[in-house]
Amino acid sequence: MAGRRRWSTEEILETAAELLRTGDAESFSVRKLAAVLGTDSSSLYRHFRNKTELLRAVADRILVAAMDGYRPEGDWKQRITATALRLREAFGQHPQLASVWGRYGSGGTGSRLVMEEVLQALWASGLPDEEIPARYHRIVVLLASLIASEGGFDTLTPGEYEQGVEQFRVAVLGADPDRFPALAHFAREVRPLGDDRRVAFDEILAAHLAQIEAAIP
Incomplete structure (x- = not known):
């Protein structure tokens, strides 16, 4: 008798993203995903240790897609703004996943791409090195909060x-x-x-970046 199909990590993530698009992170479960794939949960745990790790990986795919083809242009504020708008657009197409990113964060390639660009932009701003990590953190918290809030409205x-x-x-x-x-x-x-919401997003981000600019020696 033929064995069950072996699903790749990418296929699992694609199916999970589609399942989340029609539901939400709270009702999502590894068991439901396994049922859609026609397999058992244990086979998925070979790829991801738990639901949280799986959700983080799904959110990271959105970050990767957001940064795909990105090339830094303009000054540091323009670079951060461009990155923010890319994230907003990407999660706007997957609003159910916006809250996943806001809640669980991500530690994959997409996360590193975003971190690198924001840190590089802040580095180019003229801020003292010791201030950059805290400034980075505040920017990301702000973006995650705004994008997750918009995602909540878009799923209504x-x-x-x-x-x-x-x-x-x-x-x-x-x-x-x-x-x-x-x-x-x-x-x-x-x-x-x-x-x-779009105007509010732009104004809040611009005000925050202006506050950072005022702190540059």
């Missing part, structure tokens, strides 16, 4: 999004002006959290 169904917007309107427009005077005053101008 149209019905869920409309329900959230309606609840926002009720909460804001119906605010008691005696208890929430500022909210009542700005009620018609305040917008739901998911609005203008």
